[in-house]
Amino acid sequence: MTTAVAPADSPEQQASHKLNTGKTIAFFLAFVALAAVILTPIAGLAMPAKIALGMLAFAVIMWVSEAVSYPVSAVMIVGLIAIMLTFAVDPETGEAIGASKGLSIAMSGFSSSAVALVAAALALATAMQATGLHRRLALYVLKFAGEKVSNIVIGAIVISIILAFFVPSATARAGAVVPILMGMVAAFGLAKESKLAALLVITATQAVSIWNVGIKTAAAQNLVAVGFIEDQMGQTVSWGQWFIWAAPWSILMSIALYFIMRAAIKPEVESIDGGRELVEKQLAEMGPMTGAEKRLTAIAVLLLFFWATEGVLHPISSATITIVAVGFMLMPVIGVMDWKYAQQQINWGTLVVFAAGISLGKFLLDTGAATWLSEATFGAIGLSSMPILAAIALVSLFNILIHLGFASATSLASALIPVFIALAATLDVPNGGIGFVIIQQFVICFGFLLPVSAPQNMLAYGTGAFTSKQFLRTGIPLTIVAYLLILLLSATYWNWIGLV
Template sequence: MKNGKKMIWILLGLAIMAGIVMMPTPAGLSVAGQRVLAVLTFAVIMWVTEAVSYPFSALAIILFLILFLGFAPVHGVAGPLLKTGKAIPIALSGFVNGGWVLVAAGLFMAAGILGTGLEKRIALNILKIVGAKTKAIFAGMMIVMLVLGFLIPSITARSATMTPIAMGLIAAFGVDPRSVFARNMLVTVAIASSISGIGLLSAGAPNPVAVSFISSQLKHSITWGEWLIYGMPFCIVLMVIFYFLVTRLNKFEFDEIPGGRAAIDKALAELGPMSGKEKRIAVIFIITILLWATDFWHHIDANTVSILSVTLMMMPYLGVASWKEMSSRVDWGTILLFGAGISLGEALLKSGAAIWLAKTALGGMGLGSMAAPVMMTVIAVALLIIRFAFASITSATAALVPTVLGFLISLGDANLPMWGMTFIATMTVYFAFILPVNSPQGMVPYATNTFEVKDMAKVGIPLTIIGFAVLILFMFTYWHWLGLV
């Protein structure tokens, strides 16, 4: 029955896509733009219903872009066809994009550090420092997530790293896996991993993707250091709010873990002394973070630094893993999906489809006459609602960020801070705090069967409401003072 439903969605998606392709071209839209919108519609249906796997949807996006653009006029609604040979570079443009480079390199960096055990040592040492008080352990878990944001440039990888650590601590503490404490430990992993992606350009895949769109369309660059200034304060405030919510809305069975510090000490003892690989990966990451943080001085972009980091990790004798070892740990499906998603976003923008879609969807709301912060508030509300339809932060970024950027460009207001507003729109993509199915980083700890949806919603609903209020506050204060909006 389940496969039957999936087939229905696949056929429906294909039928709707074909219908959009064959319908008369609307005024103000090129044939190429119309066909890119058809591919976007098919992709969104596949992403929302999960009728096919994400890697397969990526291949389908690439194929349909090549075919539909290849048999579309080069310009407008008539004239010579582009041909499939010239459509291939467009369909694969996402794979030569700076945002994709940082995402792909980040996944390899994550694979490198996860093969050494350094991330476990860091996590356990932080937990040892904060102590065995129940609330302190939750604070420690969140601090670990923020620290790992510097070391593991993948939200899902951080979630996958902390999930077994949390389960191991629950077992070591002798706590019932279905206790309030245990359930919220895993909820903390799910939500904190999302929040931790906000503060650093390299900590969450939507960030470099948004930066690449901003760079290509608005000719404005955002460095690693600048993103740190823009995003980290909001990230920390959200994490603090989350800490108070998770520790105040739940009544834990104990105030201090019996033998908690001893359990952490035992786990650290089992790791033994730092290995040569751990020391080498630590040096590589220190170099990487320093280069990221000082890009204003040496002007080497974050993407290039990431490639350097991966190269050092695989360097014979000095690195920590071979190509075979690292490539076996990398999620190639995610790399493929991001490349296809960025290609689709670029095609939406270059064909004019994003601008036409945004004008059609938002043009009648009178947003153009509003002040930038008010306009961005309305857009953010819409994005927050639409975000619930996506089960992947990747697909949400690919569909929503280009549409918002297209709308801002369509207004034709040179004084509008479009790059800052696109940055803020990217922040809303991270609001996947209520349902585990809205993000892979939520599904990883949820798969342990330790907590239920209601456990995450209990904290996630107020966090979403308060977090959105803080987003608005930042728009009218901190981000406004910095010139973002």
């Protein structure tokens, strides 16, 4: 009698086992780090501040390792802060903080106006998906681009720029453009792994990341920074102000993107015969603009107008304007979707992660933990005594490197912006250091190097159009140019307009 031999695990199964083991180790390591920070005597830090530092270590390990999903880690962060503060001693009163105040601190991020803006932005992105308006806009641009590859590359960049104004979700913007580009490649008879596919898809994806910087409402991580700035620095950053500061960088980067992509990836052909016909066919299949698309167009244009004129023609905040716009989108007759659809399609986990990140950052700042961390790291190298350009250069480089470990720029902003706000207070810069913090937020948006650096990168990578090596080949020169442009504008344009 022979004994059956169990089949050996496939390489994919072995990799999955290793990944799960690594996540399990990271999960327990996060709790060990939390306990170690809390139990270690730190001169000048009260228990609430040590809890804040411990929670930062816990969060970073969870976010970098993705031991659990981001929404789950967010719920854990809020719960742990509330529990530990219940028993922690308030250094001002000498008594336990208590459950009520502890929960209030842990949930503070959920009351931020920035969270309301993110929620409204998610609803706006959902409305675009419900009507297909963003896809129609992309098709119109590609129709005018024609069939030459160079023009289609420009078209992919232009689409990303246009959609950044109206679609406050990088993933949604990439999701609108990438399938159309892949369809054009397939129509020409090339494989999805072709160099042409890699060129077009990577271009569109990198352009999305570039314009995450240029438009305040284009990415959730920008709203994290704005929320901290308003709460801790007492300064409001309007949509128009952000655009004046950031758009020149994004415009220059868009030009650089074209030349870098054309140099880095040489496609098999320089013209896609039948490409225009394919786009026209897809437009014909969509039919004429529906009533919902027309109404959404009107709402989006009005929304953009009110965003751009905030603080100039009216005092209404971006958050208030966006919430009102979403209200119109959900109304009977004049709306474009109903609540049931919105409830099913909106990624509520994103909102929880965002709010928990705000809570953690506010906790770090209010307890003085962010200031201590800034002094212990950047203060140790004498950053406060350096010229502002040198400080921006060093901190930006640190920012770029640490982003390699984060798959979420929102989480990265939650971890770093509080530290940068504390650091800015020690620098000799105008306007209380708001410019320094804003510039570092621009750098946080860099996701050019790896597919795992941003959700839109992963969406595009999932098509199989390019390899990690191809993405890195374009990402390295893009990151270098982006970094040099940060320094150039810091020394010139941003200095001239008084940002730094």
